[in-house]
Amino acid sequence: MNAANPIQKETPKKKSFELFDFLYKYGTIITILALVIVFSVANPSFMQGSNIINILRSISIVTIIAIGITISLSVNGFDLSVGSVASLSNAIVISMFVWFSQNTLVAIIAAITASLIVGALNSFMIVKMRIPDMLMTLATMFIIQGIALTYTKGATVSQNMIMPDGTFSTGVISPFFAKLGQVPWIIIIMVVAVVLVHIFLTYTKHGRYMYVIGGNQEAARLSGIPVNKYKVMAYLMSALFAAIGGIVLASRVMTAEINAGAPYLMDSVAAAFIGFSVLGAGKPNAFGTFVGAVLIGILQNGLVMMSVPYYSMDIVKGTVLAFALALTYYKMKS
Amino acid sequence: MAITLLEMKNISIEFPGVKALNEVNFTTETGTSHALIGANGAGKSTLMKVLSGAYNHFTGEIFLDGQKVNITSPKDAQNLGIQIVYQEVDTALIPYLTVGENIMLNETVNDMGKKQLINWKTIHEKATKILASMKINVSSKKLVSELTLAEKQMVLIARSIMKDCKFLILDEPTAPLSHSETNELFRIVTDLKNRNVGIIFISHRLPELFEICDDITVMRNGEFVSKERIAETTQNRIVEQMLGKKLEEQFPKQNVNIGNTVLDVKGLHDIDKIRGIDMSVKAGEIVGVAGLVGAGKTEFCKALFGATKVTAGDVYLHGKKLKIKNPHDAVRQGIALVPEERRKEGILVLESVATNLTSANLKRFTNIFSLLNFKEEKKTAVEMVKSLGIKTPSEQTKVQNLSGGNQQKVAIGKWLITEADVYIFDEPTKGVDVGAKKDIFDLISELAKRGKAIIYASCELSEIIGITDRVYVVYDGEVVKELDTNKTNEEEILFYSTGGK
DSSP, X not given: OOSSHHHXXXXXXXXXXXXXXXXXXXXXXXXXXXXXXXXXXXXXXXXXXXXXXXXXXXXXXHHHHHHHHHHHHHTTOOOOTHHHHHHHXXXXXXXXXXXXXXXXXXXXXXXXXXHHHHHHHHHIIIIISOOOHHHHHHHHHHHHHHHHHHHTTTSOBXXXXXXXXXXXXXXXXXXXXXXXXXXXXXXXXXXXXXXXHHHHHHHBHHHHHHHHHHHOHHHHHHTTOOHHXXXXXXXXXXXXXXXXXXXXXXXXXSSBOTTTTHHHHHHHHHHHHHHHHGGGOOSOOHHHHHHHHHHHHHHHHHHHHTTOOGGGHHHHHHHHHHHHHHHHHHHHHO | OOOOEEEEEEEEEEETTEEEEEEEEEEEETTSEEEEEOSTTSSHHHHHHHHTTSOSOOEEEEEETTEEEOOOSHHHHHHTTEEEEOSOGGGGSOTTSBHHHHHTHXXXXXXXXXXXXXXXXXXXXXXXXHHHHTTOOOOTTSBGGGSOHHHHHHHHHHHHHHSOOSEEEEESTTTTOOHHHHHHHHHHHHHHHHTTOEEEEEOSOHHXXXXXXXXXXXXXXXEEEEEEEGGGOOHHHHHHHHHOSOOOOOOOOOOOOOOSEEEEEEEEEESSSOEEEEEEEETTXXXXXXXXXXXXXXXXXXHHTTSSOEEEEEEEETTEEOOOSSHHHHHHTTEEEEOSSIIIIIOOTTSBHHHHHHTTOGGGGBOTTOBXXXXXXXXXHHXXXXXXXXXXXXXXXXXXXXXXXXXXXXXXXXXXXXXXXXXXXXXXXXXXXXXXXXXHHHHHHHHHHTTOEEEEEESOHHHHHHHOSEEEEEETTEEEEEEEGGGOOHHHHHHHHTTOO
């Protein structure tokens, strides 16, 4: 009796959901194309090469941070602290140059090390103390935000800033470091991050293990997968990409402003969740996250060109995130 | 005291594809304790759920004192004085409220009327009175989350008798209790009986039922078998009635050369359930772990696999002592477990058949850079689908679209790809239809033929008899008897499983 069962079950299901399935798979890409057409018609300069590069540059930091979130989502976790970690990494890398006159390598290593410590703290509290990930990283978000602020004494760190003792800082940001935040390097870094993580999640056993853990943690454990090890790894990688995001941000603006990384949290979360549905993956994936970031980038760029004020942008972004979430969870239900 | 007579006549109920109860008759009266017994799936719990109003789509009639009553919701049953205490006490209690609030829960929910304010004093007073009348020594102001399991059960019983209670159904109340806790429960049962409450007692443990009950009703396969006075029957007779006519199933019995001892377990203890299990399994041997629900079979399997904490005892594989702290260690050293709750623990419903099949041994499909070899993965998955007879449109189909039996096959197939030395099967046929059962038995004997050591834990005695070479009977977390399958029968296994000595 069960011979024909699964096949029978599937055929009628497919029919009624055909349209939804199609929109689920290609909806994001169709939306991007539609937006491109609308914006091009509204403002012909939208399609110019310089603007396209402009868009890619503007989404690169979001994408890099969102890639980290994607990894934490793949083990069914969630890292809210990435924005703060990016702020911290930004502050450290700039201060290494400006305050301590260090070279590029030392500055970058310092920023990454500090971020990995945060990742280790997150994973320890989540894996060992069993604090729900969203709550724990919410706490870390505030802690790290506070630490970054305390470290910079609540001031913007930049070249030739006034030090507490009244003198001017003498350190300079190395010209090589300044290159990282400029085209083409900023775009190259983003593409490399997307490609590497895509390969990691899709083509290596480690990525597969992470998805298995995300799909059913108990089954993963009983399959002999070292669940805790991979969860720790996921949070470390999430912090690492947040750190890289912060470093690239530092190079792009050449200063460390207060909470500079915070606005990237919202965009990155939206990008990662939009990515769920891209091409019907149904799970967090690096390529989808990139497409999600492109969607947000185009929306933002196009709306700015159409003179929508920057302070209204959050309305649009929040709505897009809500829509992406609705799509993902409605799909899971059906 | 007036005695109330309860009669259930010709009760039938159907669930999609199963006739769970077929024209069952059941009678009891207040002031007595009535045992209800039957093998797993006999319909005891379903019958009691009908009586307590959990289902409204049954046919048949229920009479109280000759008067026909209409029970279609738990509230109807409660208004008639019929209360039930389910086995899973935690589902009925709110852990962060006090004992008093929990006992008075029905009253605060249903009988407040227009009153908006809660009178804490009366709540605790009333609750304390009930607890005192049952001689239960628990403060009504204690939080339920701080209670032991036995105390939680007492709280539930107290809640049930808060209101006028004529019949109290206890669904396997003693399964999680220790010996002294059981005695305490029996004291309360006797006490309630003297207060003219009719107790209906579901249990698998015959000695208990013979100690505490006056009458016994036996059920089998959704049908009524017999009702007798406890004083006029014997444990052996009840066991015979529970089993009824034996169904000889077709088990693939192959001649396998049994080799040397592969697995040796000595004095295994876990945190609460398992109390010193010794067993050994030889190459090519299928060893049964028999026991009733709650005897500790699953706990034993999990402890052996490192999925729960082992507090004492040693495990030897090929004479070498193993250090197993978690399932990862177990898998690395050649032990595989097909868990009981496979939807929860064995498979990834949202992933494809191929991903599921290879998830326990992904190493085989990776090169030195940990990159996956999709071609090889697909090939192995297709082969496995074919050799297990998994009914699926393709190896890329998501497992949630397969039937229960086929999901089970995927869970088993996962471990066949792994090449372990010891395979542990925990209730592998649970929720599997007859056709798929046969496939699973074939698979297991095929493994034995290849010289694997197999542990087969099940409460289905016919399967234990059919497929195993040797049986360990587990009762209350201990091996009470080791039997040679050829020289035993279901009656004997059931006798030991129910605590017979």
